[in-house]
Amino acid sequence: MEKKAVIELQDVRRDFQVGSETVHALRGVSFKIYEGEFVTIMGTSGSGKSTLLNQLGCLDTPTSGEYLLDGIPVRSMRRSQRARLRNRKIGFVFQNYNLLAKTTAVENVELPLMYNKEYNSRQRREAAVAALQAVGLGDRLEHKSNQMSGGQMQRVAIARALVNNPAVILADEATGNLDTRTSFEVLVLFQKLHAEGRTIIFVTHNPEIAQYSSRNIVLRDGKVREDVYNNNILSAAEALAALPAPQDD
Amino acid sequence: MSYINLFKIAVKAILSNKGRSFLSMLGIIIGVGAVIVMMAIGQGSKQSIREEIQKNGTNMLTIRPGADMRGGVRLDPSAMQTLKQVDYETILAEAKFVRMVSPEVTTSGQAVFGSNNTTSTCYGESPDYLRIKIWDVEEGVCFTEEDVKKSAKVCVVGATVVKELFPNGQDPIGKTIRFKSIPFRIVGVLKSKGYNTWGMDQDNVIVAPYTTVMKRLAAQTHYNSIICSAVTEELSDAAIEDLTTILRRTHKLKDGEVDNFTIRSQQEWMDTMSSTMDTITIILVVAAAFSLLVAGIGIMNIMLVSVTERTKEIGLRMSVGARGLDISNQFLIESILISLTGGILGVLFGGLLTWGCNAIIGYPAVIPAWSVIVSFAVCVAIGVGFGYFPAQKAARLDPIEAIRYE
Numbered sequence: 001m002e003k004k005a006v007i008e009l010q011d012v013r014r015d016f017q018v019g020s021e022t023v024h025a026l027r028g029v030s031f032k033i034y035e036g037e038f039v040t041i042m043g044t045s046g047s048g049k050s051t052l053l054n055q056l057g058c059l060d061t062p063t064s065g066e067y068l069l070d071g072i073p074v075r076s077m078r079r080s081q082r083a084r085l086r087n088r089k090i091g092f093v094f095q096n097y098n099l100l101a102k103t104t105a106v107e108n109v110e111l112p113l114m115y116n117k118e119y120n121s122r123q124r125r126e127a128a129v130a131a132l133q134a135v136g137l138g139d140r141l142e143h144k145s146n147q148m149s150g151g152q153m154q155r156v157a158i159a160r161a162l163v164n165n166p167a168v169i170l171a172d173e174a175t176g177n178l179d180t181r182t183s184f185e186v187l188v189l190f191q192k193l194h195a196e197g198r199t200i201i202f203v204t205h206n207p208e209i210a211q212y213s214s215r216n217i218v219l220r221d222g223k224v225r226e227d228v229y230n231n232n233i234l235s236a237a238e239a240l241a242a243l244p245a246p247q248d249d
Numbered sequence: 250m251s252y253i254n255l256f257k258i259a260v261k262a263i264l265s266n267k268g269r270s271f272l273s274m275l276g277i278i279i280g281v282g283a284v285i286v287m288m289a290i291g292q293g294s295k296q297s298i299r300e301e302i303q304k305n306g307t308n309m310l311t312i313r314p315g316a317d318m319r320g321g322v323r324l325d326p327s328a329m330q331t332l333k334q335v336d337y338e339t340i341l342a343e344a345k346f347v348r349m350v351s352p353e354v355t356t357s358g359q360a361v362f363g364s365n366n367t368t369s370t371c372y373g374e375s376p377d378y379l380r381i382k383i384w385d386v387e388e389g390v391c392f393t394e395e396d397v398k399k400s401a402k403v404c405v406v407g408a409t410v411v412k413e414l415f416p417n418g419q420d421p422i423g424k425t426i427r428f429k430s431i432p433f434r435i436v437g438v439l440k441s442k443g444y445n446t447w448g449m450d451q452d453n454v455i456v457a458p459y460t461t462v463m464k465r466l467a468a469q470t471h472y473n474s475i476i477c478s479a480v481t482e483e484l485s486d487a488a489i490e491d492l493t494t495i496l497r498r499t500h501k502l503k504d505g506e507v508d509n510f511t512i513r514s515q516q517e518w519m520d521t522m523s524s525t526m527d528t529i530t531i532i533l534v535v536a537a538a539f540s541l542l543v544a545g546i547g548i549m550n551i552m553l554v555s556v557t558e559r560t561k562e563i564g565l566r567m568s569v570g571a572r573g574l575d576i577s578n579q580f581l582i583e584s585i586l587i588s589l590t591g592g593i594l595g596v597l598f599g600g601l602l603t604w605g606c607n608a609i610i611g612y613p614a615v616i617p618a619w620s621v622i623v624s625f626a627v628c629v630a631i632g633v634g635f636g637y638f639p640a641q642k643a644a645r646l647d648p649i650e651a652i653r654y655e
Binding site (some may be wrong): 034054057059060063079080083084086087092098100102111112115116117154164226 | 250251256261265549556559561562564565566567568569571574575648649652
């Protein structure tokens with residue numbers, strides 16, 4: 001049985017008009033990502049990485065070509081339809097967490113469900129608590145965002161990305177702001193989610209991370225330069241254990 | 250997103266910026282307070298004017314010379330001299346719905362007693378006058394029909410005249426004062442009425458037989474007006490109709506000619522005064538309402554700042570699935586909440602000012618219930634009106650740029 005394609009890009013192009021010049025940020029990108037894959041998308045700045053992420057996240061639409069998210073064509077969708085699609089199908093994890101200030105962990109995680117009428121307040125809270133437990137923050141439910149460390153905040157953000165049970169989790173440099181140890185902790189979490197069958201796309205410029213994912217796509221000048229499956233996935237948990245013990249001061 | 254959640258977000262946003270929110274509410278508080286107190290003063294004045302007029306008897310009718318040309322220009326001075334003795338006598342003899350009649354001739358001048366003097370107005374009337382006005386003689390008696398016939402130089406005086414001319418507490422009855430050099434013997438003192446709403450001293454009067462005033466003081470053969478009393482208030486209109494017929498006949502007016510006199514009932518008086526007060530109130534309220542406009546602009550300003558400050562939050566909300574409508578509702582509800590809270594505090598502030606008006610200055614002011622409702626409605630309108638532009642600005646943000654905004 002063939003696996004279901006969660007993401008399908010068909011010759012996606014995206015042009016920007018900068019003054020009188022047309023910048024071709026994506027010059028015909030095609031690939032499929034199947035359910036349960038953990039894909040890293042790499043590239044230097046200017047490679048079209050961010051533009052591709054915006055396309056995948058339904059924050060932007062292609063100039064030409066088609067993007068199918070979970071089988072749904074996105075290109076001709078209106079803004080509000082894409083908002084709904086993001087709400088149901090995508091979980092975002094950002095580099096700088098983007099938690100709401102002065103707001104508790106649970107409330108932050110509840111946020112996507114606030115825009116989903118199918119959840120009432122009790123169901124919302126239950127789902128948020130479950131997501132926080134899944135990222136190991138079951139004991140930090142009522143902590144406010146300014147009372148948490150970077151790693152904890154990023155885990156809250158991951159819980160927020162999980163809470164709507166999305167078709168795909170999109171992480172944008174999700175370890176970029178974290179120290180090595182915390183980065184590995186977050187990677188452990190992503191590998192755990194991968195093992196549970198989640199589809200994860202991790203956009204990064206850090207080549208190390210590719211070793212922990214199942215597939216690596218490299219972009220350059222708006223085109224796919226490399227697309228390889230990783231047959232030797234390293235364990236982030238082992239790497240974490242191999243790190244020198246944290247120094248308490 | 251549900252409105253309950255939007256409301257919670259708005260409350261949180263307002264509370265997290267207490268000082269700023271209060272300052273932007275302050276404009277609304279002052280504006281609504283001013284509107285409320287202006288309306289209260291208008292309403293209070295209207296009520297006290299009505300009471301004032303009612304004190305003079307609700308069935309009083311006033312006949313004045315000249316056509317009814319409110320606000321127009323009367324060109325012919327002879328038109329002001331149309332009320333004559335024949336009118337009075339015919340009314341006395343024929344008018345069906347009229348109980349009491351008094352011609353009225355007035356003249357102002359100086360009253361002197363001994364070394365004291367005061368400026369006063371002398372009303373020439375018939376003895377019916379005090380009964381029409383429901384005005385009692387406190388000491389002594391009123392002059393009589395006999396005095397009218399003889400043009401006797403007698404008078405009744407108001408309390409202010411007594412106070413000015415007899416400062417040492419002498420008994421004024423029987424004393425002779427001079428008004429415009431003509432001696433008048435005081436036969437009675439009127440009960441004090443105090444000041445009316447216009448600030449006029451109603452006790453600064455000298456009432457004398459109209460015949461005396463016409464001959465000795467005014468040297469005129471026409472009346473300034475004729476006042477009469479309808480049998481009952483309900484019969485006022487019938488009385489006016491009857492009097493009109495009589496006066497048109499005595500004035501020999503042909504069909505198609507306009508009346509050269511005007512008959513007004515107390516009701517009409519009240520209506521005129523009410524509409525005048527309404528106009529004044531509207532002017533005051535409009536002036537106060539301008540401060541609400543300024544307050545609205547203040548709210549718009551603070552909402553624009555709030556949108557800019559929360560660009561990143563807006564970007565996040567959009568990326569997790571908020572539609573433009575959700576975002577614009579969020580900011581609209583926040584601005585409505587600021588303005589409505591300001592409105593509630595403003596109504597309380599207006600209530601306080603109104604209370605101060607009554608208790609401290611002693612000016613009658615009554616808050617009409619509808620003005621409170623209107624204030625709340627206006628506040629919601631301000632919240633929507635001035636919150637719309639910032640809310641739209643927020644809703645139109647590009648989530649990609651918004652989430653990267655620093």
